[in-house]
Amino acid sequence: MTSSRDGFYIGSDGFALGRYNAARDKNPFQVNNEGFLYSDSGQIGGFTIYENSLRAGSGNSQVGINSKGG
Numbered sequence: 001m002t003s004s005r006d007g008f009y010i011g012s013d014g015f016a017l018g019r020y021n022a023a024r025d026k027n028p029f030q031v032n033n034e035g036f037l038y039s040d041s042g043q044i045g046g047f048t049i050y051e052n053s054l055r056a057g058s059g060n061s062q063v064g065i066n067s068k069g070g
Contacts, residue, residue, distance in 0.1 A: 009016040009027070018028035029039045040051050047054040047064070055064030 006019050007017075012033065014030060014032035016027035016030035020027050024040075026038055026040070028041070031037050039049055042049045044054070047056045052068045053064055053066040055062060057063055
């Protein structure tokens, strides 16, 4: 999944959308052949996906998880 071209990639190792980012070793959205899903933006189950966290709500009613701590 290392194509540097925009668009859709499909191969024996999975599928991906968007341009491959060598610094992060990822496409913006990809699913590998074992079913692992990666996305650095979007929404899932009412939570907003950020690069290192999932968050929902706002102010005192905000809840989330962060892989970088804090």
